[in-house]
Each structure stands twice: as structure tokens, then as C-alpha cells.
Amino acid sequence: MSFTVEYQNTPFLKTSRVKKDVSRLNYRCELLLTQNSHAIRNKRVLDLASHDGLFTYACLKLGARYVVGVEPRSNLVSDANENLRSLGCKTNQYEFVIDDAFDYLSTVEEEQFDTILCFGFFYHIKNQTELLDLITSTKPKYLILDTFVEDFQLPKAELHGIRRRETKKIAGYMVFYQEDQDFDMASFGSSNLVGMPNKSLVEALLIDGGFNFKQINWNDENVIDRGDITDYKKQTRVSYIAETTDS
Ligand SMILES: C[S@@+](CC[C@H](N)C(=O)[O-])C[C@H]1O[C@@H](n2cnc3c(N)ncnc32)[C@H](O)[C@@H]1O
Known part of the structure; x- marks a missing residue:
């Protein structure tokens, strides 16, 4: 596969704290953004948790009209400003905001x-419904969501216990963890308790938020796993392009 945006020789390979094999970054950009370029070209984009x-x-690079990145860690915002400056991006086309x-x-x-x-x-917070409510209240046309999901399976007996008369079906579940906030990619703020939803819950939350969505297909034969995108292939990490419905 050839990549429209190539991360080789970019400063992100030094500054990112996320898993940053070149091929993983190239594939993430290709599948999440390039293949959804109708949601990026000439669009005003908000990049939540913009990191570096x-x-x-x-x-x-894909022709967005304007991009705002939001990131609460000031050291990462400094890196981001320096990275885009060194890559020749026009300063009137983007802004990084130090914020939650x-x-x-x-x-x-x-x-x-x-x-957006x-x-x-999505797995570094515990209030996913509030996040989706805030996102929908701003009425974006598109949301592109990329998240790890929990693949822990509840035992059948536990599922039976959850079922009550008024429950139509089990929409999903979330496993809570405490994160170490010393890591530059962890939750930021007063709480280090985070919830990782399973895939069904992510989809139930998108439906509940009024989105029509399509899962991005990482199992296309052209997407070759050299050990750097196994999470996507196994769907322990999933991604969606979602569109707001008009109602
Ligand atoms: C795993 S990194 C993801 C970076 C990048 N978006 C990506 O997908 O590679 C998580 C990022 O979320 C940021 N973050 C943590 N809590 C946040 C919050 N409350 N608001 C915005 N960003 C936050 C972290 O500082 C970190 O940069």
C-alpha cells in the first residue's frame, strides 16, 4: 500500500509517546484519515487529545481548512507547535490549545x-457518555473514533445476573482501570480511574449518541501486519467513521 502521508523522517518518530513504528503511523493515517478524506479535505477539524x-x-497534509488540536499536557503542545513549524505547516491553518x-x-x-x-x-476517560453528549452538542458532521476496546468476556452466569425483566438486551460493558498519570499518554486531571468499553458498548454508545457509523476495515488484505498493527487486526483496537443524523 502506498501512503499519502508518510511519517518517515518526521519529528513525530522522536516526540510521540504512543506506539510509533513508522508503518503503524502510516497505516493509522491512511485508514483513519486518508480513506475518509471526504471528512477532512476543506473541513474544520477538531483533534481531541492531539498529543504531539x-x-x-x-x-x-490532506487539505483540511483549519485544525485545532486540544491537549492538556503543555510539554506535548510545545512539541506539537515545534513539529508543525519544522514541517512547514502554515500557522494560520492550525492552533494547539492546552486544555482538557x-x-x-x-x-x-x-x-x-x-x-471531530x-x-x-476514548479509553483514557471514565465518562464516555458525557464526551459523546458534548461532541453531539457541537453538531459536527463527522466523528472519527479510534479506540482500544476491552475483550474480557463476562462469564455466562454473570451475564444472566445482569439480565432483568426490563432489559431488552445487554448493550455492552466497561472494565475500569487506574492509570499511572506519570505517563504522557495517560488520563490527565483529578482522577486516574478510566473505563475501557468493549466493542458492543462503543457501538451502543454511538447509536445512543445519534450517529450512523461504519467500522473501518483493518482486515483488508492490503493492510499488512508486520507485528505493529496486530491490535487492529485482532480488533482489540477498533475505529469508526460516524456521521451525525439530522434528527
Ligand atoms: C494514547 S495518547 C493518543 C494520542 C493520539 N491522539 C493518538 O491517537 O496517537 C492519549 C493522549 O490523550 C491526552 N489526554 C489525556 N487526558 C486528556 C484530556 N482530559 N483531554 C484531552 N487530552 C487528554 C494525553 O495527554 C495523550 O496525549
């Missing part, structure tokens, strides 16, 4: 952004 600017940069995603989203006006990216963040 790696996907803000990709959006600009929830706080920032509550200041966003309706239709201020066409597309939520990459590598």
Missing part, C-alpha cells in the same frame, strides 16, 4: 467544526 500534533499534521477535552468542548459553538477526531482517547 501527529494527526493535526496529517489533516493539514471536556472543558474545551463545552466552549465550542454549534457547527464550529465539521469533523477522537483517537487514542
Whole structure:
């Protein structure tokens, strides 16, 4: 597969704290952004948890009109500004804001952004419903979601216990963890308790949020796993392009 955005020789290989094999970054950009370029080209994009600017940069390369990256760790925002400057991005086309995603989203006006990216963040929080409510209240056209999911299977007996008369079906479940906030990719804020939803719950939350969505297919034969995207292939990490419905 040839990549429209190539991370080889970019500073992100040094500054990113996320898994940063070149091929993984190239595939993430290709499948999450390039193959959804209708949601990026000429669009105003909000990159939640923008880290060192790696996907803000990709959006600009793919012709986004304007991109705002939100990231609460000031050292990462410094890296992001320096990275995009050194890569020659036009400073009037992007901005990095040092903020918590929830706080920032509550200041966003309706239709201020066409597309919201939520990459590598949905499992670093415990209030996924609140995040989706905030996102939908800003009325974006598209949400691109990329997240690890929990694949722990509840024993049948436990599932039976959850079922009550008024329960139509079990939508999914979430496993809670405590993260070490010393890591530059962990949750940020007053709580280090985070919830990792399973795949069914992610989909139930998207439906509940009023989104039509399509799962991005990482099992296409052209997507070759050299050990760097096994999580995507095994669907312990999943991604979606979601569109808001008008109702
Ligand atoms: C695993 S990294 C993901 C980075 C990038 N989006 C990606 O997918 O590769 C998680 C990022 O979320 C940021 N983060 C943690 N808590 C946050 C919050 N409350 N609001 C916004 N970003 C947050 C971290 O600082 C870190 O940069």
C-alpha cells in the first residue's frame, strides 16, 4: 500500500509517546484519515487529545481548512507547535490549545467544526457518555473514533445476573482501570480511574449518541501486519467513521 502521508523522517518518530513504528503511523493515517478524506479535505477539524500534533499534521497534509488540536499536557503542545513549524505547516491553518477535552468542548459553538477526531482517547476517560453528549452538542458532521476496546468476556452466569425483566438486551460493558498519570499518554486531571468499553458498548454508545457509523476495515488484505498493527487486526483496537443524523 502506498501512503499519502508518510511519517518517515518526521519529528513525530522522536516526540510521540504512543506506539510509533513508522508503518503503524502510516497505516493509522491512511485508514483513519486518508480513506475518509471526504471528512477532512476543506473541513474544520477538531483533534481531541492531539498529543504531539501527529494527526493535526496529517489533516493539514490532506487539505483540511483549519485544525485545532486540544491537549492538556503543555510539554506535548510545545512539541506539537515545534513539529508543525519544522514541517512547514502554515500557522494560520492550525492552533494547539492546552486544555482538557471536556472543558474545551463545552466552549465550542454549534457547527464550529465539521469533523471531530477522537483517537487514542476514548479509553483514557471514565465518562464516555458525557464526551459523546458534548461532541453531539457541537453538531459536527463527522466523528472519527479510534479506540482500544476491552475483550474480557463476562462469564455466562454473570451475564444472566445482569439480565432483568426490563432489559431488552445487554448493550455492552466497561472494565475500569487506574492509570499511572506519570505517563504522557495517560488520563490527565483529578482522577486516574478510566473505563475501557468493549466493542458492543462503543457501538451502543454511538447509536445512543445519534450517529450512523461504519467500522473501518483493518482486515483488508492490503493492510499488512508486520507485528505493529496486530491490535487492529485482532480488533482489540477498533475505529469508526460516524456521521451525525439530522434528527
Ligand atoms: C494514547 S495518547 C493518543 C494520542 C493520539 N491522539 C493518538 O491517537 O496517537 C492519549 C493522549 O490523550 C491526552 N489526554 C489525556 N487526558 C486528556 C484530556 N482530559 N483531554 C484531552 N487530552 C487528554 C494525553 O495527554 C495523550 O496525549
